[in-house]
Amino acid sequence: MEAGMEFSIWLKNRLAGQTKENKAKIITLCWSIWRARNDLLWNGKRWKELRIVANAWEYLSQWRITQNRGMQAPLYPDFPGDGAVIWGKPHYNEGKISVDAAVFEEQGKSGIGLIARNHEGWLIAAKTRSFAEVMNPSLVETIAIKEALSWAKEWDSTTVTIESDCLAVVLMVRSSAPMRSRVGQVVEECRNLVRDVNNVKLYFVKLTCRPMSLLECHMCILCVS
Template structure:
């Protein structure tokens, strides 16, 4: 049985098209889910992609992936996604993909700063303040939030703060705004030597890009 609705067999056609959760997601996209005579998913997909633009095809395929991810998260981790989260993940995936394909920047294969690519927190250099940022999307509130923590070279907590960004539903943009806030905060505090740390690879790629910052953030916001 379908682990999402428990109302029909757990087939690809049902999970991605016929399940009531899938139908609700497609309605958000204003895309019909009833292709006459389509009994198999591949036939339905061919029908709904016909005549669509490249961008629309990308959104449709990414929504299929997001719905499938939500199904697997429920099966393997007992985590149920809301319809808003499933749809929001589409914009997150597409934003990250488009940013990663941008030819205006590349990420060094070898870390350029001690601690880059570390999976645990690494102390900064002497007399340097490390500011760690992390953003989250609160879909039920229609806003983003971020935590910002500053530590000294001994690893001791100096200060911490949180910020809220109303109407921001793009995870990458939320993380970029948190980094910007961290830099402004450092200036206000008069810290002369700082390191800002983020776990969002896309934001890190954007920072290392040779493209002007205004253009890069505009690209993310439009997604």
């Protein structure tokens, strides 16, 4: 971009003659650069170049998935069983795993928490895992679902319901659209687990639907070495 050139003129020139695919990539990358600029200006946080690019491709992938589903907005899920606002017990002899993830920028950590309950609603197990890096929120949410799927695989014949409050990630796991990003790699691992585990169901739930014990588990993530 030449000095003194207005951004609108530069963007118009860059988009001229480009395919629809390349136009989407250019616009999304510009948006990600703008986000990084605002974070530096207002919060004093500097993004690495790889993060800027990764965020752009991840957002574009998520947008395409929601568009392919014909959704007006990601606040209105249309998959049967999605969108619960009150936590409910699983069916008899079934289990339920609630997952959550968090990013602690000041501590330079990310973490996940999982709570498993039986058909009576009793807590039967819990897991936390911490990572010594500040991850993209969608990435750590995807890792949480992957951990839950791996956990469910160990339960043999028991049917397990997995609930997450991150609709974007749930949609990515359900979709078959290719994703070329770090998040996409974990999403593909989740898809493989879903195919391998016949006794698992994945649902999106509203934030208020999570059991309170998960919040306690969520706060313990920082203590995990």
